[in-house]
Amino acid sequence: MIAQAAPQRRIARFRPEIDAALGEILSGSHYILGPAVERFEAAFAAHEGRSYGVGVGSGTDALALALRGLDVGPGDEVVTAALTFAGTAQAILQVGAVPRFAEVDPWTRCITPETVEAAITPRTAAIVPVHLFGHPSDMEGLTTLARRRGLVVVADCAQSHGARLGDRMLGSYGDAAAYSFYPTKNLGCVGDGGAVLTSDPTLDARLRSLREYGFSDGVRVSRALGFNSRLDAVQAAILTVLLPQLAEQNRHRRNLAASYRRGLAGLAGIGLPPDAEGAVYHQFAITHAARDDLATALGDRGIRTAVHYQPPLHHHPAFRSDGALPVTERLAANLLSLPIQPEVAEGHVAGIVAALAGICGR
Numbered sequence: 001m002i003a004q005a006a007p008q009r010r011i012a013r014f015r016p017e018i019d020a021a022l023g024e025i026l027s028g029s030h031y032i033l034g035p036a037v038e039r040f041e042a043a044f045a046a047h048e049g050r051s052y053g054v055g056v057g058s059g060t061d062a063l064a065l066a067l068r069g070l071d072v073g074p075g076d077e078v079v080t081a082a083l084t085f086a087g088t089a090q091a092i093l094q095v096g097a098v099p100r101f102a103e104v105d106p107w108t109r110c111i112t113p114e115t116v117e118a119a120i121t122p123r124t125a126a127i128v129p130v131h132l133f134g135h136p137s138d139m140e141g142l143t144t145l146a147r148r149r150g151l152v153v154v155a156d157c158a159q160s161h162g163a164r165l166g167d168r169m170l171g172s173y174g175d176a177a178a179y180s181f182y183p184t185k186n187l188g189c190v191g192d193g194g195a196v197l198t199s200d201p202t203l204d205a206r207l208r209s210l211r212e213y214g215f216s217d218g219v220r221v222s223r224a225l226g227f228n229s230r231l232d233a234v235q236a237a238i239l240t241v242l243l244p245q246l247a248e249q250n251r252h253r254r255n256l257a258a259s260y261r262r263g264l265a266g267l268a269g270i271g272l273p274p275d276a277e278g279a280v281y282h283q284f285a286i287t288h289a290a291r292d293d294l295a296t297a298l299g300d301r302g303i304r305t306a307v308h309y310q311p312p313l314h315h316h317p318a319f320r321s322d323g324a325l326p327v328t329e330r331l332a333a334n335l336l337s338l339p340i341q342p343e344v345a346e347g348h349v350a351g352i353v354a355a356l357a358g359i360c361g362r
């Protein structure tokens with residue numbers, strides 16, 4: 001059986017370094033926040049081209065705290081994609097705002113300046129672009145639009161650790177970038193974890209206060225609304241071991257994607273994902289009109305796949321909205337994620353391509 005994801009294999013590969021790092025944490029006295037978290041925050045912010053990093057409890061919390069830190073709240077609307085994980089829109093609800101879903105581009109599968117503009121109303125306060133499957137959204141266009149319309153941008157980078165847009169790190173765009181370190185992410189830990197990156201010292205200070213009961217200046221006095229959403233030292237130590245491996249792992253994903261692309265070109269009914277030099281292929285998601293039958297046929301041949309995301313968010317009871325999103329609907333019905341994590345896909349791409357050729361024909 002070829003798995004779709006197996007984060008335990010990445011942990012196993014770096015187990016000696018991880019064990020040593022965990023040994024230090026367990027013998028120390030800081031299990032939540034503290035020096036190990038500060039080390040990781042600084043290293044990750046620098047890696048993604050930002051000045052400040054704030055480690056929090058999850059990717060959803062990272063989005064919600066970033067929105068809150070930028071004063072997005074009740075009465076506001078936030079434009080985002082419906083073709084994403086529920087956490088993106090849950091974060092918007094959590095701050096008391098309302099998600100408004102913009103259509104995605106059929107090729108990049110991301111929202112665009114044009115589709116966002118069409119979803120803006122007088123209540124719109126923010127844009128949350130999602131770099132779906134590690135493919136960069138048009139951040140030049142989206143940040144230009146946001147400046148023109150007086151909106152803030154919080155990028156959902158949960159699937160785009162280490163991605164680039166041209167020469168620039170993708171995480172350096174927008175007022176804030178929110179990351180998840182869920183175990184299966186390109187950079188993942190062994191529990192829940194997340195981070196907000198920013199270049200704004202005022203936002204950095206607000207986030208540090210928001211994540212810890214509204215405290216500030218090292219004083220345990222609640223000065224404002226606050227939460228308990230802190231990255232812990234165990235996760236930070238593991239992430240610090242894995243961060244230097246991220247570039248190589250992303251290169252590996254790009255090579256696997258290129259092999260898929262060569263092998264799958266011309267197979268009947270299969271649509272290939274967008275290609276971008278700086279993409280990091282969190283998923284390699286093909287399209288097929290009979291997606292569910294294809295997934296079953298691959299499963300029968302021992303190849304596990306995954307569906308991201310069905311139903312799209314505008315059909316979830318929590319986020320229901322009326323606007324028609326035909327491109328999102330079609331993609332949600334047709335997308336199928338093939339194994340792309342180096343730990344599961346290495347050595348198997350040719351076999352998976354052969355299985356697909358056998359099922360689909362040329």
Ligand SMILES: Cc1ncc(COP(=O)(O)O)c(C=O)c1O
Pocket residue numbers: 058059060061084085087088130156158159180181182192193194
């Ligand atoms: C695009 C996207 N946004 C948000 C999240 C939420 O992250 P978390 O599960 O860490 O809360 C995830 C991942 O799960 C995600 O893939």
